[in-house]
Amino acid sequence: MSSVIPVPVDTVPASSPSRADVVKAYVALTKPRIIELLLVTTVPAMMLAARGIPSPWLVLTTLLGGTMAAGSANALNCVVDADIDAVMKRTSNRPLARHVVPTRNALVFGVVLGVLSFAWLWTTTNFLAAAMAVGAILFYVLVYTMILKRRTSQNIVWGGAAGCMPVVIGWSAVTGDVTWPALVMFGVIFFWTPPHFWALAMKFRDDYAAAGVPMLPVVATPQHVAKQIVVYSWVMVAWTLLLVPATGWVYAGFALLAGAWFLVFAHRLYRAVRRGNPGNPMTLFHLSNSYLTLVFVALAVDSALSLPVTGWPF
Template identity: 45%
Template sequence: MIVYSVSINKELVNLMIGTTISRQHENFRQVIQSYYQLTKPRIIPLLLITTAAGMWMASEGQVDPFLLLITLVGGTLAAASAQVLNCIYDRDIDYEMLRTRSRPIPSGRIQTRDALLFAIALGSASFTLLAVFANLLAALLAMSGIIFYMGIYTHLLKRHTPQNIVIGGAAGAIPALVGWAAVTGELSLPAWLLFAVVFLWTPPHFWALALMIREDYAKVGIPMLPVVAGEESTTRQIWVYTLLVVPASLLFIYPLGVSGVVYGAIALVLGSIFLQKAWQLLQSPTNNQLARGLFKYSILYMMLLCTGIVVDSLPITQQLSTALADNLQTLVSAIPFLPFPV
């Protein structure tokens, strides 16, 4: 018994020493990198481009550079805060899934308490920055995004219903409202349409990813649609939402009239490719390569669609479009009228 006790104590001491050595050899750069990874930085740029699109559309292409910088930084801080809180809440399933096990919290590089303080600091900085330099509405919307993402999506929906990403998609669409509100101090119909486009785009985007990693979700009991309903049902839902988002993206042209021919051409081309990829996946629901292709394209689709909004709203684009329309009208009026024979 004594020998066994000594052996156990030696193992505990060695474990404590090993942990101490590991922490002593973790340099400042590695600590910063761990906190950076905690914010899931690859997700944030896609949120910011919808913010920028909202700002450019609201300002008719004449955005105040300082306000743009403040809003994007504030949006980055809010999104980072939400992602850190998500990492804290999902630390148990992150440890179980192979692709997420190396994240800072499940790997032990960052303690839960430290991550929580980091999230609070990020959220507070976001609210202060937006409230002081933009307006209170933009700041409150950014905070509502954090609350919705954590309270509604992560806590209530993610682990309990296969429709989690549908309703939870509202959290990812809020940055578009933040951008519009930062410029105008209010929310009008075009802002809500941009919100709706992002909202409808989210299920095809995320379910394509879920098809690729359905086994991971099944392992930890997350009822993502491919796990609960299977690939065929998921691809049908992807097709339906793609059919909804593409026409919705054209409503900026008519009846709202806030975007013009340049955006229209971009939206039509992008939408046609989106529909084609969704249709191909519908014909072959178990093809992970098609799911991967749709997932990657959905990111490109949203980025280029928002870029189209920005480009179309620029004064120089508006001037060129007007000049082109005038010249076309002049050309048509110069064509002699040839009456049909009676």
Template identity: 45%
Template sequence: MNTTTMNPTVTAPADWRDFLALTKPRVLSLVVFTGLCGMLAAPASIHPVLGFTAILCITLGAGAAGALNQWYEADIDAKMKRTANRPLPAGRMDRQAALHFGVGLATFSVLLMGLAVNLLAAAILTVSILFYVLVYTVWLKRRTPQNIVIGGAAGAFPPLIGWAAATGHVDMLPVLLFTIVFLWTPPHFWALSLFVRTDYANAGVPMLPVVAGTKTTRTQVLLYTLPMVAAAVAPWPMGLTGAIYGVAAVALSGLFLLLSARVAFNRETDQAKMKPERQLFAYSIVYLFVLFGALVADRLVLA
């Protein structure tokens, strides 16, 4: 990135809505939810105040990562229709303000987690922020079509953080939750990138559909769905969850697999007509919410 590139002239001071937009609220909601589910599924109780503090720290840390991502990628965002109206490319905020906001949120979230909750949760939170900003945003995003594959780990940390906040350690179940989100990320984002690939091409981002084409991307969507389904179902036969989660995982993952297969065998090249890809992208968000919700319901029943 050319760090000397300036944003459009800032015509007025940014307001609270611009700072909120920096945190990527839509992404944030899923991150916070999986972190909360990781905490509630843990076999240990946590004081409500500490639990609230832990979720607040996850929220602030994820928001900080989103803000720093937008600070670094302001030039890319300006070239994409989907992101052109974000505060920085739209000229509603100065880059320096976004940088200070992101660094401040990150520092505060980690310090508060370490002082109020425990050091392990704070350490994992630190790794998640640094991974998203340095590994995904700075290193991978502009260099390789594997950016989503490796970078997907950044969004998979919240269940680990929630579990560690409640228990002070990490077990097999949160590792599997991490694995589910990690393997879910490529089909989720590749489904999106298939019907917005022109945006990525115009911005010079080497997303898989841009570099390898739609046929290869569709195949990869299905190939990554297979281990994701296995990871999602695995906690049930391993005895880590009960039937509520198990049945939900089988049903939800079966539908995910069906939608992925429809994407894999689709031959439509017109982005505006890529219905299977849009359906998979929309369902993938619902999938993760309901799957993790079923995990919590299962834990509450077993308790």
């Protein structure tokens, strides 16, 4: 792997950015598209935990706290990864790579968001939800970003656990504890993460190699990567069915149909790679977003149809 070329992250740009550009840059530090997907999984988890429709106020406060926590983790990730973001074409437009935001400001911004998320969740939900949000931030930044990402091809497997926390936080915000359905939902996202990110890394293998990040597609053959995607996809689909005892026929039906849909494309990529073709990993990557959304929306619909309304009014 090639070494990462140090980049002076605090270099002043040739022309000062406008105030609107600065605001956009701080928003970009939080990686809103990633946060959107995390929040899609939180609401269904809360509905299942409530055995009905939870208080709208509780949902809003949990989503706001979760947004701040995820934004904190992502902003701090940008600080640590500023050097490799500048090397990779896919991430070279991020604020620190373009020197729109000084490193110190981004660091303070990320820490403040994390503190606010803890205080907000503790005040509006409970201490367990707030503590797990902070734990997710620390795990993502210290364990994944600073240790695993640059040292092992299994980085996204274990590091992806941080992205599984929103469902557990949502569950605990409603119940004050963590029981088996929350852990099953955690597992669904845990096993979803490798196929999702490895498909992306197959497309941008050269980017990761140039940055010295040992993503699996950088250190393994395409055939091995595609096979691992198939293995994790099967485990993921099987894992979704563990929620059936806590749900109903709507969720069960959609979990099976969506799972079969995903497996068809995972195997299609594997067959193409085995024949020596690059296949189209980005198709699977985009499909993975749709798949996760569909499974959790089905969970929400199932909860709304099968369970009584609780927690109203605010």
